Amino acid sequence: MDIIRFQHVKKQYKTGVTAIHDLNLNIEKGDFVFVIGSTGCGKSTLIKMIYRAEKPTNGKILVGGIDVAKLRDSKVYKIRRKIGVVFQDFQLLSRSTVYENVAFALEIFGLPKSEVHSKVLKALDLVGLKHKAKNYPNQLSGGEQQRVAIARAIVNGPKLLICDEPTGNLDENTSIEIMNVLEEINKLGTTIIMVTHDTDIVNRMKKRVVLLDSGRILKDYEKGTYKHETIQNTK
Amino acid sequence: MKLFRILSRNIRDAFKSVFRNFSLSLASISCITITLIVVAISVILSMNVNNFATLVEKDVTIVAFLDLEITSDQRQQVSDSIHHLDNIESVTFKSKTEIANEMMESSEEFKAALSKWTEEESPIQDTYLVKVKDIEQIGDTAEKIKKIDGVSIVKYGEGMVEQMISVFDIVRKITIGMVIALIIVTAFLIANTIKITIFSRRREIEIMRLVGASNINIKNPFIFEGLFLGILGSIIPIIATIYGYVTLYNHFGGQIFSPFIRLMDPQPFVYYTSGFLLLVGVLVGMFGSWRAVRKYLKI
Incomplete structure (x- = not known):
């Protein structure tokens, strides 16, 4: 079953720049998909449209059966609650502890304290940071901060996790750690879409790869069947 | 919850x-x-x-001076007529004797002058002190009171009040x-x-x-x-x-x-x-x- 379906999606910015041209894309439930391409190819726009940070100019984007293109601004939160998002720059609250950062995503829904507590600890356990719950973000390494951001994104049990260059600021070893965490989450049934520039990661993971170029899908490789050179060309 | x-x-x-x-x-x-x-x-x-x-505004009063030769029946009629008008808050009668007494208390000159007259000779008139509900209508009300038989003069500080x-x-x-x-x-x-x-x-x-x-x-x-x-x-x-x-x-x-x-x-x-x-x-x-x-x- 498809969790995401792009149907003839076009995105043109007010400046006149067209970021996405008549794009069709299906992503199945439980998939792990890399979206790659050179800078300015439209990958960020593509994933932003999934969690409705951008609105398509034309076409349909079905996420879990809901057309996010038609979603009113005031109702966007409904889709956001079903999607976890992780960024390159972590986006953590510096004045809150690791625990508070993760709990934040649950408390706004009015969940009972005991439920918040068990869910937060479970998420922190999954990313291997249960022992750092009381630390503040600036006391953690980059990789650890990113793992906190991942814990926050999955604490709500989303069906879909969107990662916008999550390893962009991290060294190779830390990137591998993060990818292991993501793979673990994927195995638990969460669909993951990840935008990246990191060719090594893409090659090591052997997952589905969507290659974008000037707002169009240039190639869509099945698991482990993509050609190494093509990826390198997109660097 | x-x-x-x-x-x-x-x-x-x-x-x-x-x-x-x-x-x-x-x-x-x-x-x-x-x-x-x-x-x-x-x-x-x-x-x-x-x-x-x-x-x-509450202090502003219409003073209706009654005719000198007014009888007590006529005086009652004037009082009734005033009461019948709209915009009347209260009506108080003040007899010429009361006024004379007040005046005599206020200064020695008045006392000397007023004590020469008997009650019948006194040029002071009986009055009704009228308070109105709506101060902005005071002119109209005064006008109506003036038309009542037995009322000779009506004063309320015209001009100044407005x-x-x-x-x-x-x-x-x-x-x-x-x-x-x-x-x-x-x-x-x-x-x-x-x-x-x-x-x-x-x-x-x-x-x-x-x-x-x-x-x-x-x-x-x-x-x-x-x-x-x-x-x-x-x-x-x-x-x-x-x-x-x-x-x-x-x-x-x-x-x-x-x-x-x-x-x-x-x-x-x-x-x-x-x-x-x-x-x-x-x-x-x-x-x-x-x-x-x-x-x-x-x-």
């Missing part, structure tokens, strides 16, 4: 935030304090001017307009101050939006924060109003310059004013926060 949890969390967060961003909160609180003091002063002024105007009413009316409108204008200015001033404080927290708002907080989820803590800022900002103006006004009242003995210009009694006036200041502070704080946060909610 869920709503209660969300609300209590909002209140807790708002409270924390006031202290966590204390220097910025202090800016908003000072802004509210200063403007509320100005609001308090203009409310006190306008209420006292109003009070004074009302007292003066002028006074129109002056009071203008003063009232100006003071009320000033209070309203001040409140509006305060609201926008506070909105701007809070906007600066929220600017430093836009990252927090972005993250809230990202994890699926609805607009209400995001707005509520800020609106509660505005409420707290309003309460904190109105403390000093309220204390200043209560102690300041009572001190002023006691210092002047409840009147300014002459017994004619009376100050309003401090109780319950200062409590009403304080309540009003608190209400304005809270509403303006909430409005300011709501306006300021709205900008960051566009998706």
